[in-house]
Amino acid sequence: MSEMPEQALWSSCKYCGRHVHTEQWGLFLRCPFCGFPKRLTVEQRIEMTFDPDSFQKIDLNIKSKDQLHFKKYADKLTKAQQKTKHDEAITIGTAKIGNHLVAAGIMDNQFMVGTLNTTVGEGIRQIMEAALEQRLPLVLFVTSGGARMQEGIFSLLQMNTILAVQERLLDAGILNINILTDPTMGGASASFAFNSDYVLAEDHAQIGFSGKRVIEQTSGEQLPDEFQSAEYLLEHGQLDDVIQREKLKDVLQQLLDLHTAGDQNG
Amino acid sequence: MANELEQKLKLVRDVNRITGQEIIQQLFHQVLELHGDRINHDDPALFSGIALFENQPVTILSVDRGTSLTERIEKNGGAVRASGYRKALRSVELAEKFNRPVISFLNMPGADASLESENEGQSLMIAKMIAKMGQLKVPNLAVFIGEGHSGGALAFANSNRIVMFENGLFSVASPEAMSAILRKETVSEVVPMTAGKLQKMGLVDQIIKEDQDVISQVNTAIKTWLDDFNNLSSNELIKQRTEKFAHVLAYWDKMD
Ligand SMILES: [Zn+2]
Numbered sequence: 001m002s003e004m005p006e007q008a009l010w011s012s013c014k015y016c017g018r019h020v021h022t023e024q025w026g027l028f029l030r031c032p033f034c035g036f037p038k039r040l041t042v043e044q045r046i047e048m049t050f051d052p053d054s055f056q057k058i059d060l061n062i063k064s065k066d067q068l069h070f071k072k073y074a075d076k077l078t079k080a081q082q083k084t085k086h087d088e089a090i091t092i093g094t095a096k097i098g099n100h101l102v103a104a105g106i107m108d109n110q111f112m113v114g115t116l117n118t119t120v121g122e123g124i125r126q127i128m129e130a131a132l133e134q135r136l137p138l139v140l141f142v143t144s145g146g147a148r149m150q151e152g153i154f155s156l157l158q159m160n161t162i163l164a165v166q167e168r169l170l171d172a173g174i175l176n177i178n179i180l181t182d183p184t185m186g187g188a189s190a191s192f193a194f195n196s197d198y199v200l201a202e203d204h205a206q207i208g209f210s211g212k213r214v215i216e217q218t219s220g221e222q223l224p225d226e227f228q229s230a231e232y233l234l235e236h237g238q239l240d241d242v243i244q245r246e247k248l249k250d251v252l253q254q255l256l257d258l259h260t261a262g263d264q265n266g
Numbered sequence: 267m268a269n270e271l272e273q274k275l276k277l278v279r280d281v282n283r284i285t286g287q288e289i290i291q292q293l294f295h296q297v298l299e300l301h302g303d304r305i306n307h308d309d310p311a312l313f314s315g316i317a318l319f320e321n322q323p324v325t326i327l328s329v330d331r332g333t334s335l336t337e338r339i340e341k342n343g344g345a346v347r348a349s350g351y352r353k354a355l356r357s358v359e360l361a362e363k364f365n366r367p368v369i370s371f372l373n374m375p376g377a378d379a380s381l382e383s384e385n386e387g388q389s390l391m392i393a394k395m396i397a398k399m400g401q402l403k404v405p406n407l408a409v410f411i412g413e414g415h416s417g418g419a420l421a422f423a424n425s426n427r428i429v430m431f432e433n434g435l436f437s438v439a440s441p442e443a444m445s446a447i448l449r450k451e452t453v454s455e456v457v458p459m460t461a462g463k464l465q466k467m468g469l470v471d472q473i474i475k476e477d478q479d480v481i482s483q484v485n486t487a488i489k490t491w492l493d494d495f496n497n498l499s500s501n502e503l504i505k506q507r508t509e510k511f512a513h514v515l516a517y518w519d520k521m522d
Contacts, residue, residue, distance in 0.1 A: 067519075153436065156420055157515060161512070161515060187416075221380060
């Protein structure tokens with residue numbers, strides 16, 4: 001959080017709309033007025049989750065291109081890269097959580113809402129392959145608005161090709177913990193997000209397959225206010241737990257401890 | 267949207283469009299439908315059953331939009347619910363156990379978008395079905411009679427071979443949804459979703475011409491698929507799928 005730019009002293013809360021000062025956001029970036037957690041940058045997530053200075057970035061195999069020549073897609077990519085200082089909506093590497101070495105993937109909702117495209121898909125497969133090869137637990141922070149339309153069918157086919165690697169990972173007995181953060185929708189939600197051994201979610205995160213507006217339009221149904229919130233999904237039996245980010249590191253450490261406790265005995 | 271695409275959409279969404287049910291009746295024998303997700307529902311949008319193709323037992327999955335207004339409502343316009351994917355998953359698990367190849371006939375918008383499906387884990391059910399189809403130890407074949415979009419169609423299309431009727435469409439989202447998201451841009455001209463373009467990418471393996479006897483073409487396509495895949499081991503089948511889709515993804519770099 002030390003790297004926050006000067007001009008960002010005040011920012012508005014996405015949920016209640018109030019203007020909140022950097023100091024008021026606090027260490028865990030939670031709105032003091034409505035209690036909603038702010039969406040995080042990759043750096044903030046890394047700092048909050050992993051042991052200090054333990055994150056070792058792995059470079060992505062490929063870079064994003066505007067192959068279908070959509071108007072403005074190339075511009076959007078450049079703008080997102082400038083804004084986030086990342087090549088794409090995923091950052092991968094290895095890191096430590098209480099001395100457990102893990103393979104880590106952090107998706108970035110500030111990069112075109114974390115939409116799943118060729119490069120993001122390849123990044124996820126890359127960190128899964130790394131976890132497999134080094135036999136490291138995989139901790140994946142998921143956030144995605146769904147498949148990236150500008151890459152058409154190529155975005156869709158990330159779903160089955162990621163799942164193919166994830167199935168090998170799970171079959172190999174590697175631990176995979178996914179933490180679903182705001183938002184986790186569509187193509188991400190209906191592929192690797194829910195397919196891990198453990199599925200945790202950050203409080204208040206929006207999680208679902210179809211967007212609320214689409215459901216209202218196609219089914220004409222009245223949706224409850226809390227529909228598709230992490231808390232709502234927990235109530236409907238679809239998550240192992242909802243964890244506040246203040247406690248997330250401890251919970252991850254506990255889960256990792258519980259999966260290695262027998263090792264010392266054996 | 268461009269005229270060509272509008273024409274295709276009109277054709278595949280027509281009530282008189284040939285359905286999976288008609289093909290099943292003409293090409294298979296001893297058809298036995300198997301209902302239900304074993305929990306609480308029997309999704310009418312998803313037909314699942316066992317039948318003989320020539321002398322070989324096969325598992326059939328079929329999604330169509332319905333051929334009358336009543337049927338269209340009942341079948342939810344071909345939008346498969348979470349319970350439908352649960353039924354499909356159960357069906358392919360049995361197919362694997364009893365060594366039956368799996369054939370899917372598709373003409374569907376995508377997966378159901380509703381409160382009920384969301385509450386019943388639509389995301390996870392689609393993920394499980396896509397994953398299972400990719401790892402399936404028996405051969406699978408997807409026949410796109412009409413359109414099929416999003417993860418809801420990929421759940422069936424994650425197969426060793428994909429055959430598509432010449433007016434068929436397979437896309438990340440329905441052309442209407444894509445146009446809405448990407449605003450004015452002419453989606454159909456730049457995004458590959460038609461049979462011809464998908465064949466060029468290696469995603470569609472064979473196109474069924476709609477000006478000839480389609481039933482006999484489908485018959486031949488199924489025969490050829492069985493001949494090509496019946497003798498492969500489970501590892502070879504899984505490897506073939508992995509290579510097929512890796513090959514398609516590699517096409518991304520080869521586009522202009
Ligand atoms: Zn607030």
